[in-house]
Amino acid sequence: MNIHEYQGKQLFREAGLSVQDGVHCMSVEQALAAYDSLGSNVVAVKSQIHAGGRGKGTLYHPESGDLIMEGGVKIAFSREDVEKYAENILGNILVTKQTGSEGKMVNNLYVEGGCNIAHEYYLAILVDREEKMPLIMASKEGGVDIEEVAENTPEAIFKIYVDPVAGLQQADAEGLAKSLGLTGKAVDSFVENVTGLFELFVSKDCSMVEINPMVRTEEDEIVLLDAKVGFDENALFRHPDIMELRDLSEEEPTEVRAKAADLSYVKLDGNIGCLVNGAGLAMATMDVIKLYGGEPANFLDVGGGANEEQVTTAFGIIMEDPNVKGILVNIFGGIMRCDIIARGVIAATQTLELEDPLVVRLVGTNFEEGRRILSESGLNIHTAETLAEGAKKIVELVGGEA
Amino acid sequence: MAIWVEEDAKVLVQGITGNQGTFHATKMVEYGTNIVGGVTPRKGGQTVDLGAVQAPVWDTMGEAIEATDADASVIYVPPRFAGAAIIEAADAFASIRGNGVIVCITEGIPTLDMVKAAEHVAKYPDVRLIGPNCPGIITPGETGGAKIGIMPGHIHAKGRIGIVSKSGTLTYEAVAQAMSIDEGQSTCVGIGGDPVNGTGFIDCLAAFENDEQTAAVVMIGEIGGNAEEEAAAWVADNMTKPVVGFVAGMTAPPGKRMGHAGAIISGGKGTAAEKVAAMEAAGIRCANDPSEIGAVLLESLKAARLR
Numbered sequence: 001m002n003i004h005e006y007q008g009k010q011l012f013r014e015a016g017l018s019v020q021d022g023v024h025c026m027s028v029e030q031a032l033a034a035y036d037s038l039g040s041n042v043v044a045v046k047s048q049i050h051a052g053g054r055g056k057g058t059l060y061h062p063e064s065g066d067l068i069m070e071g072g073v074k075i076a077f078s079r080e081d082v083e084k085y086a087e088n089i090l091g092n093i094l095v096t097k098q099t100g101s102e103g104k105m106v107n108n109l110y111v112e113g114g115c116n117i118a119h120e121y122y123l124a125i126l127v128d129r130e131e132k133m134p135l136i137m138a139s140k141e142g143g144v145d146i147e148e149v150a151e152n153t154p155e156a157i158f159k160i161y162v163d164p165v166a167g168l169q170q171a172d173a174e175g176l177a178k179s180l181g182l183t184g185k186a187v188d189s190f191v192e193n194v195t196g197l198f199e200l201f202v203s204k205d206c207s208m209v210e211i212n213p214m215v216r217t218e219e220d221e222i223v224l225l226d227a228k229v230g231f232d233e234n235a236l237f238r239h240p241d242i243m244e245l246r247d248l249s250e251e252e253p254t255e256v257r258a259k260a261a262d263l264s265y266v267k268l269d270g271n272i273g274c275l276v277n278g279a280g281l282a283m284a285t286m287d288v289i290k291l292y293g294g295e296p297a298n299f300l301d302v303g304g305g306a307n308e309e310q311v312t313t314a315f316g317i318i319m320e321d322p323n324v325k326g327i328l329v330n331i332f333g334g335i336m337r338c339d340i341i342a343r344g345v346i347a348a349t350q351t352l353e354l355e356d357p358l359v360v361r362l363v364g365t366n367f368e369e370g371r372r373i374l375s376e377s378g379l380n381i382h383t384a385e386t387l388a389e390g391a392k393k394i395v396e397l398v399g400g401e402a
Numbered sequence: 403m404a405i406w407v408e409e410d411a412k413v414l415v416q417g418i419t420g421n422q423g424t425f426h427a428t429k430m431v432e433y434g435t436n437i438v439g440g441v442t443p444r445k446g447g448q449t450v451d452l453g454a455v456q457a458p459v460w461d462t463m464g465e466a467i468e469a470t471d472a473d474a475s476v477i478y479v480p481p482r483f484a485g486a487a488i489i490e491a492a493d494a495f496a497s498i499r500g501n502g503v504i505v506c507i508t509e510g511i512p513t514l515d516m517v518k519a520a521e522h523v524a525k526y527p528d529v530r531l532i533g534p535n536c537p538g539i540i541t542p543g544e545t546g547g548a549k550i551g552i553m554p555g556h557i558h559a560k561g562r563i564g565i566v567s568k569s570g571t572l573t574y575e576a577v578a579q580a581m582s583i584d585e586g587q588s589t590c591v592g593i594g595g596d597p598v599n600g601t602g603f604i605d606c607l608a609a610f611e612n613d614e615q616t617a618a619v620v621m622i623g624e625i626g627g628n629a630e631e632e633a634a635a636w637v638a639d640n641m642t643k644p645v646v647g648f649v650a651g652m653t654a655p656p657g658k659r660m661g662h663a664g665a666i667i668s669g670g671k672g673t674a675a676e677k678v679a680a681m682e683a684a685g686i687r688c689a690n691d692p693s694e695i696g697a698v699l700l701e702s703l704k705a706a707r708l709r
Binding site for chain 2 (some may be wrong): 040093098111123127129130132133147150158163164188202205207232233234235237238264266269276277278279281282283284286287289290291299301332333363364365386387388389393
């Protein structure tokens with residue numbers, strides 16, 4: 001689960017870390033009031049969406065699609081600048097490298113006091129899968145695309161692994177400060193901030209904290225000028241305060257509904273809906289549809305123990321997508337019996353009055369019974385023995401025009 | 403021989419009195435797994451009806467291992483308690499027997515809980531953790547065998563193919579594909595789809611390489627992380643037996659978690675295309691479609707003069 005920069009900054013502020021004063025705004029009037037209250041000649045006017053690359057993004061009008069402004073993060077030198085930028089940002093669509101071409105509507109703005117930047121750095125904390133340990137990464141080259149730095153000059157990224165139980169040791173934090181070339185009181189400021197960020201990472205079960213840029217000011221203070229914070233969804237049960245920060249408008253509504261029904265759904269751009277049990281098999285089903293010339297409309301995993309009701313919900317979610325022209329059901333019945341799935345499929349197609357072509361592949365426990373139920377139903381349901389056969393059939397039935 | 407669990411391994415069930423625990427323990431008994439009891443805190447002294455077996459319950463893993471000398475345990479406890487259950491099992495196996503296999507089926511364990519649990523298990527070189535978020539491990543026998551997990555037992559048969567996979571139902575596909583060319587399995591291991599887990603691909607490949615019963619290996623990967631790439635490099639340097647593969651997620655969009663917590667392409671890394679390229683470069687023949695795993699396996703067996 002991701003949160004907005006302004007929410008991340010508030011968490012940092014509460015933890016006593018160095019952030020600039022700033023105000024969350026949802027209207028131009030609020031942005032102007034924020035400018036007045038900050039008492040800073042120079043402020044940053046920042047689009048708040050759950051995606052990176054905002055600074056280099058482009059704003060478009062939501063209906064006409066006209067280009068409104070280059071850059072979703074602007075430096076304002078006057079009240080007039082603030083007004084202009086807030087108007088150009090709020091209610092428009094921001095397209096960045098990470099949003100995809102459809103972009104994201106900007107409903108929130110963060111107006112933040114400026115500071116005298118001497119140098120920009122990069123700092124991130126995440127769990128490294130290979131070492132099975134939290135990892136702190138830092139680089140002297142902040143404010144730029146860190147993936148490019150990692151690709152071209154990996155030696156410019158310094159890494160330390162930290163035991164979450166023991167916590168970040170003072171000497172290790174100081175070592176990292178030295179690697180970044182920090183001296184004097186900037187070292188102390190860095191150690192304080194990185195130690196606090198690590199404590200926050202562990203205590204709030206973060207999946208990712210990324211500060212790009214973290215800056216050294218001309219006064220030799222370290223300031224966290226950015227805040228990209230993500231949380232481990234599996235640990236949200238112990239952080240009700242974090243759960244309240246969720247902004248559902250940033251998430252695909254069908255994905256949110258699917259999650260509520262304990263289904264895992266991801267919308268894609270194709271026209272063949274998929275209903276599968278197991279995440280790996282669900283991905284493989286998409287891949288095979290593509291392999292035989294079709295385009296999958298979604299990823300959908302009904303899980304290992306899905307019942308009739310969940311199958312009906314799953315069909316409903318797939319059919320909500322207007323692009324869907326046919327559905328492939330692929331179930332390897334292990335714990336889940338194929339006869340139960342077959343009954344669920346029949347009930348769902350009748351309840352939802354499915355008219356699009358439907359191909360069902362059932363294997364595993366009680367598959368003969370499952371296939372018999374489907375073929376005796378009198379419904380227009382095609383069956384397949386293998387995934388390849390099922391995929392070919394559905395691609396053919398939707399006309400292969402992906 | 404097989405890897406890590408023998409056909410007659412003595413198995414404890416952690417969380418045996420819960421719905422999931424009792425249900426799957428009964429299925430394991432039906433398959434022929436030697437279930438010797440279970441553990442649920444504060445329910446010690448009870449007995450759980452598993453059909454053919456009346457399983458005694460202990461309060462702690464320490465008591466249960468003292469009483470049964472179990473070789474392995476399987477965990478069905480809810481996510482918020484699973485990290486602690488792994489640590490308890492590891493301590494008990496290490497202090498009483500010096501070794502043991504812990505299989506964690508639970509999905510949805512907080513990542514930092516797994517960081518702590520994996521680090522704890524790693525202190526004991528002879529204690530192995532499989533999972534979490536996995537179907538488990540199965541060593542089929544002539545009749546019955548050791549099914550430690552949630553996989554459908556009846557699709558398996560004893561044989562010479564080792565299978566290792568991040569995904570549950572894709573493992574079953576791989577088993578069915580092997581069976582379609584009349585090849586049974588030595589051991590099938592589901593290593594799970596979480597970002598932080600216990601046993602990895604390389605552990606399994608190394609064990610299969612050293613196992614006399616195993617003649618060839620099927621390896622099933624998916625998007626996220628670079629475990630497949632590291633495994634491919636290991637295969638190139640160390641593996642003499644044929645390995646065939648499949649990687650799920652060629653069409654997965656970047657930045658989206660595809661069901662499994664670990665199945666995500668982040669920062670352009672962890673794509674299926676990169677993984678397949680690394681595996682092919684290491685001599686691992688990859689199927690484009692899980693329905694072709696059987697055919698690819700047959701080709702590899704023939705090329706190695708094993709058929």
